[in-house]
Amino acid sequence: MATTLADLLDALGDEATLRTDTIDPLDFVDADRALALLGRTLQRLVDDGLTTWGGTDRERWVGEAARASAGGAAAVAARPGRLAQLAGAADDVVALMRDSLGCAQRWAIATAVVDAVGRLTALAERGDITDGRRRTLIVADASAIVVQRSAALDPPSALDSIPLDWAVPRPFSTSTAQLAVLVTESVAGLEHATRPAGEAMPIADYVAVCTALETFARSAATSWPGADPRLPDAARDAGQAWAAARTVLNPFDDGSRRPHLVAPLAVSHALQLHTALGRLAASSALNASSVEAATSLTTAVCQALQRVPLISDHLGAALTGWAIQGSVLAFARDLEPRDTRVTEYLAGFQRRGLVRSDAADLAPARAALSGARLLSVELATQIALPTRSTVARLGAANRYERSAETDQRVHRAALDAYQALHTYAGPPRGGRGPRR
Amino acid sequence: MPINPNLPAERRADPARIRAANLFDAAARRNLTIDPGARLQCLAAGQALIGALPAEAREAISRQSSAEPADPASLVRAALNVLGSLPTEQFAARDIRDAAEHGRRALRRLP
Numbered sequence: 001m002a003t004t005l006a007d008l009l010d011a012l013g014d015e016a017t018l019r020t021d022t023i024d025p026l027d028f029v030d031a032d033r034a035l036a037l038l039g040r041t042l043q044r045l046v047d048d049g050l051t052t053w054g055g056t057d058r059e060r061w062v063g064e065a066a067r068a069s070a071g072g073a074a075a076v077a078a079r080p081g082r083l084a085q086l087a088g089a090a091d092d093v094v095a096l097m098r099d100s101l102g103c104a105q106r107w108a109i110a111t112a113v114v115d116a117v118g119r120l121t122a123l124a125e126r127g128d129i130t131d132g133r134r135r136t137l138i139v140a141d142a143s144a145i146v147v148q149r150s151a152a153l154d155p156p157s158a159l160d161s162i163p164l165d166w167a168v169p170r171p172f173s174t175s176t177a178q179l180a181v182l183v184t185e186s187v188a189g190l191e192h193a194t195r196p197a198g199e200a201m202p203i204a205d206y207v208a209v210c211t212a213l214e215t216f217a218r219s220a221a222t223s224w225p226g227a228d229p230r231l232p233d234a235a236r237d238a239g240q241a242w243a244a245a246r247t248v249l250n251p252f253d254d255g256s257r258r259p260h261l262v263a264p265l266a267v268s269h270a271l272q273l274h275t276a277l278g279r280l281a282a283s284s285a286l287n288a289s290s291v292e293a294a295t296s297l298t299t300a301v302c303q304a305l306q307r308v309p310l311i312s313d314h315l316g317a318a319l320t321g322w323a324i325q326g327s328v329l330a331f332a333r334d335l336e337p338r339d340t341r342v343t344e345y346l347a348g349f350q351r352r353g354l355v356r357s358d359a360a361d362l363a364p365a366r367a368a369l370s371g372a373r374l375l376s377v378e379l380a381t382q383i384a385l386p387t388r389s390t391v392a393r394l395g396a397a398n399r400y401e402r403s404a405e406t407d408q409r410v411h412r413a414a415l416d417a418y419q420a421l422h423t424y425a426g427p428p429r430g431g432r433g434p435r436r
Numbered sequence: 437m438p439i440n441p442n443l444p445a446e447r448r449a450d451p452a453r454i455r456a457a458n459l460f461d462a463a464a465r466r467n468l469t470i471d472p473g474a475r476l477q478c479l480a481a482g483q484a485l486i487g488a489l490p491a492e493a494r495e496a497i498s499r500q501s502s503a504e505p506a507d508p509a510s511l512v513r514a515a516l517n518v519l520g521s522l523p524t525e526q527f528a529a530r531d532i533r534d535a536a537e538h539g540r541r542a543l544r545r546l547p
Contacts, residue, residue, distance in 0.1 A: 108544075115537050142528075149527045152520030152536045155513060161544040392473050392545040400547030 005097075006164035006393070008090040009112045015083055016119040028127025030081030031120045035140065037087035038117050039070025041094050045106045045113070052103050061146045062110050068140035069117055071133075083120065090116075093168050099197060105163045108156035111147065112164060118144040158396040165393045167191045167307060169269075180300035182276035187216070187304035187311075189269030194314035200321030201314075202256035203328065205266040207246050209315065212270035213308055213372075214242035217379060219277045220305060231382050238308075238379040241372035241417035245315075247424040248368045251334035252357060254327055305380045306394040309401070312373035319366055326356035335361050368420050371413035377401050378410050452518055453532075457485040459515035460539065463508040470508045470546060477542035478512060484535040509546040512539050 012034065019027050043066040050058045080088065094109060101109070121141040125134060167188030190209055194201060218239035221232040263271065280297065322328040331353045332344035347353035355361075380395070381402040463470075464478035516539045519532055526532065 111540060115540075118533060145524060145528045145533065148533055148536055149520050149522075149524060151540060152516040152527075155516050155540050155543050158509075158544050158547055164544070392471055396471060396474075396545050396547045403547070 003089070003093075003168050004165050004391075005090060005093045005109065005168075006112065008086055008093065009116050009164075012083060012086040012090065012116045013119050015086065016116070016123050019123055022123075025127060026081060027083075028124055028129075030083045031123035032127060032129065032133070033080060034083035034087035035069040035117060035120045035124055035137075037084060037091045038113055038120070039066045039068070039140075041087075041091045041113055042066035042110060042117075043070065044094060044098065045110045048098065048101065048106055049103050050107045050110060058107065058147075058150060061143050061150065062114065065114060065117055065140055065143035065147060068136045068143060069121075071136045087116075087120075096168070097163055097166060100195060101163060104156065104160040108161040109163060111151040111156060112161075114144045114147045114151070117141075118148065158393055158400070161393045162310075162397055165391050166310075178296075179276055179279055180296040182272065183280070183297070183300045183304055186212075186269050186273035186276055187307050190266060190273065191307050191311050191314070193264075193266035193269055194311055194318070196314060196317035196321070200325060200327060201266065201318040202264065203249060203252060203254045204256035204258075204260070205264050206315060206318055207249060207257075208267040208270040209311065210242050210246035210372075212273045213311065213376070214239050214246065215274060215277050216304070216308070217242055217376065219280055220301060220379060220383070222280070231379075234375070234379040234382045237414040237417070238372065238375040240421060241368070241375040241413065244417040244420040244424075245365070245368040245372040248364045248420055250424050251330045252328045252362075252365075254322070254329065302383050303391045305376075305383060306391045306398055308376040308380065309373050309398060310394065312369060312376060315369055316366070316373075319362055319369065322357065323359035323362050326358065328357045328362070329354050330357050330361065331355075364420065364424075368417065371417050371420075374405065374410060374413045375417070377405075452522055452526075453485045456515040456518040456535065457482040459511045459518065460485070460535070460542075463511035463515070463542070474508065474512075474542040474545035477538045477545070478508075481515070481535040481538035481542065484531045484538060509543060512543050512546065515539055516543070 016031060016034075019031075042062055046059050046063040046066055050056070050062060090113070094113075117140060121137045121144070125137050125141075129137075169185055169188040169192050190212065194205070194209055217235055219235075220238075221235035260267075280301075331349050332338075332341045332355045333348055333353055335341075335355070335357070337345055341355055344353050344355050359366075377398050380398045460478045460482040464475045464482070516536060519527065519536045519539070522532065527536075
């Protein structure tokens with residue numbers, strides 16, 4: 001299953017607590033090795049900065065906890081136990097999201113990691129360790145206490161804690177897993193594959209993601225047979241808005257709108273989501289799934305819907321990248337006329353009529369995406385999250401965002417999406433289009 | 437997360453614990469629309485601080501809690517501040533650290 005950093009750290013804390021009464025020496029070694037890995041994670045967070053100005057007590061104490069946790073740990077020759085595996089996975093996840101984190105978010109992650117350090121030191125101290133290591137463990141725990149106290153005085157907000165809920169999918173596979181797992185994995189995969197990193201996303205990927213989200217939003221209505229009567233409307237509006245976000249890009253191309261030998265990762269996840277939703281529609285039409293499967297599916301769809309606004313943020317970053325790099329081409333004839341593009345405009349749909357799109361050209365795409373995001377927030381907040389939700393922070397952020405918006409703006413976004421859908425309807429510009 | 441149901445009497449009588457527990461309790465009970473997971477974390481934090489109290493004492497705390505303002509996030513933040521203001525050696529007690537951890541988890545779920 002896709003996981004999150006919060007899941008991993010919670011599981012680590014729970015596993016350490018479960019072993020409070022253990023007398024197995026392997027558990028103590030395991031805890032020591034897990035500490036070493038968490039020390040590395042904390043050090044990475046400190047290196048990147050926990051405050052904008054740096055060099056504060058916050059950095060000092062987290063750094064102290066990092067050095068003491070990592071220093072003098074047990075040899076790593078033996079096979080890692082459950083604690084070390086969880087800590088290693090958490091360390092990898094923090095490394096993966098490194099480029100996307102700000103200071104406040106790193107502080108939120110550091111506080112969660114320090115909680116796990118506090119529990120692991122109590123376990124590791126009981127092992128057969130050297131006096132030196134025992135001393136460093138005492139320092140690690142003392143530093144963790146200072147950090148936890150500081151976090152109590154200045155707790156990270158729900159918004160800053162969102163990276164704890166970022167999805168980390170399993171490696172892509174085409175296995176026919178359980179439907180709930182497929183939905184969770186595909187949406188987590190979309191979130192992961194669209195995360196801004198280096199080169200801007202190709203248009204083909206963007207369009208595939210929009211299409212998948214359109215189907216996903218529309219399918220939400222069928223997942224809750226007895227839900228709030230407003231839910232089908234919200235699902236329809238969000239679906240339509242995603243269709244509009246895809247359609248407004250019809251005049252644009254970057255050379256990626258062509259058959260690919262191997263589907264890009266985002267497209268593969270989008271296709272997987274389509275397959276899962278097709279199976280979902282078929283099983284709900286036949287009323288074929290068991291009560292247990294239907295419940296787990298509802299939970300999966302509900303939690304996955306909370307991730308959609310985050311994916312739209314990633315798509316927004318792609319739009320910004322295209323505008324800055326000018327990597328997307330279009331025929332001037334398809335864009336708003338400008339004095340500076342008279343020659344290209346007169347050239348019509350010839351090669352000479354091509355221009356590089358800038359932020360103004362992409363404004364309709366940005367507006368459509370922002371409408372789709374708002375309507376996705378509306379849809380996500382129409383659904384109550386299950387008690388043991390793994391995306392509670394995303395849910396809280398969505399509710400917060402919705403509470404700051406008026407109903408009028410939501411209706412306006414739905415109307416704009418409807419209008420854009422009809423303005424830009426028709427197939428994408430065909431023929432020998434521009435090539436990258 | 438371990439909850440200590442049998443705390444010594446002197447710890448239960450600690451004013452800072454009672455104040456923080458009141459605030460966690462108020463956050464969990466005053467606003468029924470908050471995230472259920474956040475409410476559970478608040479209840480667990482209160483439980484870690486003052487343990488299993490007799491029903492009358494619990495009711496007394498609830499009555500006291502009803503005087504608190506209604507915003508759950510502010511209540512949790514205030515409770516965390518009470519805990520964070522304790523001297524480090526007092527904060528180092530496992531149950532206080534547990535309560536602070538529950539409180540921060542609750543806050544992550546509250547807008």
